[in-house]
Amino acid sequence: MRLSALAALALAMTLGACVTAPSPSQYRAPQPTKPVDAERLWSGRWLEIARTPMSITDGCVAGASNYRLTASTRVAVRDTCQRDTPTGREVAVEGRGEILDPGTNAKLRVKYFWGFVTWDYWVLDRADDYSWFIAASPTLDKAFIYTREVPGRAERDALVRRLGELGYDVTRLEFPETP
Secondary structure, eight states: OOHHHHHHHHHHHHHHHHOOOOOGGGOOSOOOSSOOOHHHHSSEEEEEEEEOOOGGGTTEEEEEEEEEEEETTEEEEEEEEEESSTTSOEEEEEEEEEESSTTTOOEEEEEEGGGTEEEEEEEEEEOTTSSEEEEEOTTSSSEEEEESSOOOHHHHHHHHHHHHHTTOOGGGOBOOOOO
């Protein structure tokens, strides 16, 4: 195992010791606005356009999440980014997702690093054509904007405004370089 992989594992285990699913009394995010077609949203590659700054993503640009529906409520997740530049070394982490609200399919719990790190993601809004979606943790401490293609400035600004309308402090967002 390479030194960087060992460091990432150590970091994940440290984070995992403090990461738990929030209790309903901690929820600040609004309920998802639309049901999700699991086969359309939880499949394929999504580009990370904006995100909450986190130490685990320092130096990561050109982020993407790759989803694969493996059963009606199970999703394989592979999150990637490039180190420092869009052509830098790829960094990846894989997780196992579980859809928490079958039928609506907008709430996903992902376990990374053999379950040491667990994050809940709610799809707060999405495009009718599934060209973008906005996700956040139920406590609004993490937020993400994803698109299928790199958006123009006007579309990016509209998505940021929408995230703000959903209750997230968009001044905290960072916009990692995209390919």
